Amino acid sequence: MRVLIAEDHRILLDSLAMLLSSIDGVEVVSKHTNGKQVLTALEIEPGIDLVVSDLQMPIMGGIELTLQLRERFPHVKICLLTVADQPEAIKEALRAGADGYVLKSAERSELETALTMVVKGHKYYSEQVLMKLAQDTSLEFTPATERPQRIAITQRELDVLKLIAQEYSGTQIAEKLFISPTTVETHRKHLMQKLGVQTTIGLVKYALKFQLV
Template sequence: MRILIAEDHRIVLDSLYLLLSSMKGVEVVSKHTNGRQVLTALEVEPGIDLVVSDLQMPIMGGIELTLKMRERFPHVKICLLTVADQPDAIKEAIRAGADGYVLKSADRDELETSINMIMNGTRFYSEKVLMTLANEATLDFAMEVDKPQQISITKRELEVLKLIAQEYSGTQIAEKLFIGPTTVETHRKHLMQKLGVQSTIGLVKYALKFHII
C-alpha cells in the first residue's frame, strides 16, 4: 500500500511518517505540508493508493484537496486526520468525497483499522465522529423531513440509518450500537416501511438526499 501524507506541523508530520511506516504492508512514499504539494506528487508518483491528510493546512487544506482529488485522481483514496470534530466540518468533508475522517486523538489501532477499511472499499469515521453525525442528523431530519412529511423516526433508527449509509453490515451495526443483529434488522425493516423504500440501497439514497451523512 503506497501512501502520501500531508500535515503542516513538522513534528506531527514526522511522527505520522514514522507511525505509518511501521505498519505492515505500508510504504509512505513522501510527506508534504499542504494539499498543493500532494497534487503535484500525485502527478509524478505512480501507484499511490491513499492520501492521509490534515484538514486545515496553508495554501490548500484537506477539503479543497479532497475535491480536486475526486476530479483528477478519483482512484486514489483520501483519509482526513484532524482535530476538528464539529458537525459542519465533518459534513463538508463527507460531501467533498473523503473516504475517511479520523480524529487525531485516535490510537495506532484505530488509524490502522481505518486505513485497511478504506483500502477495502469501506468508508471509515471515528466513533466520536459517528456520534456527532447521529446527533446532528436528528436536527437536520426534523427540519427537512419530519415536518413536511410527518415521518416519525426514533433516534435509534436514525443511528441505524446513518450506519447503513456508511456501508456497515448488520453485524457491525449491532456491535457498534450494543444491540442484537435481529434488532438491527427490525430497525431496518421499520425504516424501509416509514420511508417508503424497497431496499437497503433505497435507504442509502434517502440518507444522502436529506444529508443525514
C-alpha cells in the same frame, strides 16, 4: 498500500510517518506540508493508493485537496486526520467526497482499521464523528414516521441497522450475520427507502433516535 501524508506541523508529520510505516503493508512514499505538494507528487509518483491529510493547512487544506483528488486522481483514496470535530467541518468533508474522517485523538488501532477499510473501497468515519453528526439538529433527517414499529422493517434489516449504527463495515456485518456483502448493501438500500433517509448518517440518527443501539 502506498501512502502520501500531508500535515503542516513538522513534528506531527514525522511522527505520523513513523507510525504509518510501522503498520504491516504500508509504505509511506513521501511527506508534505500542504495539499498542493501532494498533487505535484501524484503527478510524478505512480501507484499511490491513499492520501492521509490534515484538514487545515496553508496554501491548500484538506477539503480543497479532496475536491482536487476527486477530479484529477479519482482512483486515489483520501482519509482526513484532524482535530476538527465540528459538524460543519465534518459535513463539508463528506460533501467534498472524503473517504475517511478520523480524529487525531484516535488510537493507532482505529487509524489502521480506517486506512485498511478506505483502501478497500469502504467509507470510514470515527465513532465520535458519527455521534457529532447524529447530535447536529441542523442535519436534515426526515424519517418516514415517528414510531419505528409502524414501518415494515424485517428482523434482518433491524439487525443490519443496529450494526451500521455500531460502525461496522458492510464486510464485517456480512461476516457477523453470515450473509454476503451484496445482501448487506441491499438491506441498507431498503432501510434508507423505508425510513426516508438519504445517507448512512441518516440511518445512524434513526437508530439513536429510537434507542436501537
